[in-house]
Amino acid sequence: MSSPKQTVSGLILPAAAPTRHGLSQSLFQTNNDYGSLVARIALGVAIFPHGAQKALGWFGGYGFAGTMNFFTQQRHIPAAFAALAIAAEFLGALGLITGLLGRVAAFGIMVTMAVAALTAHLSNGFFMNWMGNQKGEGIEYFILAIGLAITLIINGSGALSLDRFLSARADR
Secondary structure, three states, rough: OOOEEEEEEEEEOOOOOOOOHHHHHHHHHHOOHHHHHHHHHHHHHHHHHHHHHHHHHHHHOOOHHHHHHHHHOOOOOOOOHHHHHHHHHHHHHHHHHOOOOOOHHHHHHHHHHHHHHHHHHHHHOOOOOOOOOOOOOOOOHHHHHHHHHHHHHHHHHOOOOOHHHHHHHOOO
């Protein structure tokens, strides 16, 4: 038996601490919102090439081993966190595109974008390096990605998502 639900501004919240069934249901719970669909596809498609560079070496990337080496040896990131960052970008993007575990995927991408913005891009200012006349990329892209991720954490995957499908099946 699942716990009763309350709504706050359309967000469905568990009324009490979720049971095992309730926890999995709350991870998949989403509405049929097309705004969330647009947000998750946009963020997933924007992040996927970066994740594929790091995980597979596609799009001119270094692949998993090369990225792990860069993160751990050059950036001095602990291996577990480096692996989580690669997984967040690659698997998180796939999760967003399909709408599977959208809140989890969005959270991983949000954390990865926040860390990258604060540790590697904040010193370059706000703007992207469109003209090639600054030291590196600023944080404007990261602000947009974080904003989309927070929207998805709050609202879920929305319409046409595997989360919606699984949530509807659990409600039967």
